[in-house]
Amino acid sequence: xxxxxxxxxxxxxxxxxxxxxxxxxxxxxxxxxxxxxxxxxxxxxxxxxxxxxxxxxxxxxxxxxxxxxxxxxxxxxxxxxxxxxxxxxxxxxxxxxxxxxxxxxxxxxxxxxxxxxxxxxxxxxxxxxxxxxxxxxxxxxxxxxxxxxxxxxxxxxxxxxxxxxxxxxxxxxxxxxxxxxxxxxxxxxxxxxxxxxxxxxxxxxxxxxxxxxxxxxxxxxxxxxxxxxxxxxxxxxxxxxxxxxxxxxxxxxxxxxxxxxxxxxxxxxxxxxxxxxxxxxxxxx
Numbered sequence: 596x597x598x599x600x601x602x603x604x605x606x607x608x609x610x611x612x613x614x615x616x617x618x619x620x621x622x623x624x625x626x627x628x629x630x631x632x633x634x635x636x637x638x639x640x641x642x643x644x645x646x647x648x649x650x651x652x653x654x655x656x657x658x659x660x661x662x663x664x665x666x667x668x669x670x671x672x673x674x675x676x677x678x679x680x681x682x683x684x685x686x687x688x689x690x691x692x693x694x695x696x697x698x699x700x701x702x703x704x705x706x707x708x709x710x711x712x713x714x715x716x717x718x719x720x721x722x723x724x725x726x727x728x729x730x731x732x733x734x735x736x737x738x739x740x741x742x743x744x745x746x747x748x749x750x751x752x753x754x755x756x757x758x759x760x761x762x763x764x765x766x767x768x769x770x771x772x773x774x775x776x777x778x779x780x781x782x783x784x785x786x787x788x789x790x791x792x793x794x795x796x797x798x799x800x801x802x803x804x805x806x807x808x809x810x811x812x813x814x815x816x817x818x819x820x821x822x823x824x825x826x827x828x829x830x831x832x833x834x835x836x837x838x839x840x841x842x843x844x845x846x847x848x849x850x851x852x853x854x855x856x857x858x859x860x861x862x863x864x865x866x867x868x869x870x871x872x873x874x875x876x877x878x879x880x
Contacts, residue, residue, distance in 0.1 A: 598776060598805040601796070601841050606879050611842060612833035614648055621650030622831025625699040626824070627689065627717065628707035628735075629656030629664065631682025636707030636820045638668050639865055640734075643824025644703075645670060646872040647846065649831045653699070655692055656707070657684050683710035686717030689724070697726035701831040705737030706820045715740040722750040730830050732756045734823040739766050741786055752787025756836055758823050764792050776803055789836040791826070791844045798837045806841075809848030810855045817865030822847040825872060846875050 599605070614621055624644040629637030634656055641652045651672075656664050658675035659682060665673040674695065677688040689696070696702055704721055708714045714736035725731055731751050733741065738757045741748040757767075764782060765772045772778045780797040783790040789798045796804040826843030834842065850871035854863040 596801045596803055598795075598803040601804050601806050601845050603879055606842060606845060609838060609841075610880075611829060611838070614832065621648055622700040622828075622833065623651045623653070623698065624649045624824075624827050624831045625653045625655065625692070625695055625702045626706060626827075627655045627676075627692070627702065627704045627721070628684070628737075629654065629660060630684050630707050630709045631657050631659050631678060633707035633709055634660040634664050636735075636817065638664060639817050639820040639869070640703055640706040640824035640827070641668060641671055642869050643821045643872065644701075644828030644831065646869050647825050647828035647832075647843070647876060648873075649701075649828035653695055655689070655695070657682060679710065679713065681710070683713045684708055684717065686713040686715065686720065689717055689720050693724050696721065696724045697729065699726075699729055701730045701732065701827045703732045703734065703823055703827045705734035706823060708736045711736050711739065715744055718744055719747050722747040725751070725754070730754050730756070730836065732758065732823055732827050732830070734758045734819065735763075739763055742767050742769065748786050754836075755786065755788035756826060756830070756840055757782065757786065757788045757790045758819065758826065759790065759792050760819060761793065776805070779803075789840045791822075791840045794844075794848075796837070796840050796844060802837070804837070804841050806844050806848055808845065808852050810851045810860060812855050812859075812861050812863055813848065813851040815863070815865055818847075818851075818868065821850075821865050821868045846872055849875050 830839035
């Protein structure tokens with residue numbers, strides 16, 4: 596199936612749901628991640644979700660960094676999670692988040708998780724805790740666990756967005772990636788998920804999209820966390836999964852283009868992408 600090009604005119608013809616009049620109507624996002632060494636990843640994801648219009652944000656992060664996160668992201672509720680001795684988030688203890696997970700419009704798991712075994716335990720438990728109407732976005736170590744957590748993958752299918760980079764795409768495929776569009780579509784079909792990887796987006800059933808913007812400067816620390824948050828925020832606002840993936844991926848790429856033109860092709864920071872997101876949304880609205 597030929598890919599549909601995601602351009603500004605295509606997005607204007609595919610408008611996002613109107614924002615609600617309250618923060619509850621604009622959707623809740625819960626980010627689970629932020630180990631002791633990497634709390635910034637969860638923070639970037641959460642801030643990106645707010646920047647694209649999500650109404651309410653909660654950050655579930657390692658207990659040792661929770662106070663610092665709470666005073667750094669003033670707009671968020673912060674939930675502390677138990678840690679291992681090395682500071683990884685303990686995946687088998689997220690039952691403390693049961694009510695938050697069930698009630699969230701969109702749960703993002705993965706940003707800042709730094710232990711694959713604990714991430715696997717977290718995804719297994721998450722698959723049992725999500726509410727009937729909760730959407731799930733998996734990133735980084737959390738999405739990689741689906742390659743061998745078949746039961747969790749089955750439970751989450753149909754409500755799932757995956758945001759792999761090319762290395763993670765290969766892990767999910769079980770081989771080195773070849774054609775990006777075909778491989779992204781294969782992973783979408785295998786896991787019953789909408790998948791966005793670099794410039795390719797695919798949903799189960801074969802429909803594909805091609806993002807028409809983006810720059811190599813986006814290959815920088817934290818950029819993928821911003822991407823995950825941009826998609827999650829749009830999704831929580833009421834977009835369906837393919838629309839959220841296309842809009843969020845385009846906004847992230849276009850933000851990189853803006854910074855490349857203003858600052859230079861390399862060297863801009865992931866945090867600088869955040870301020871570009873609402874401007875781009877306004878221009879596309």
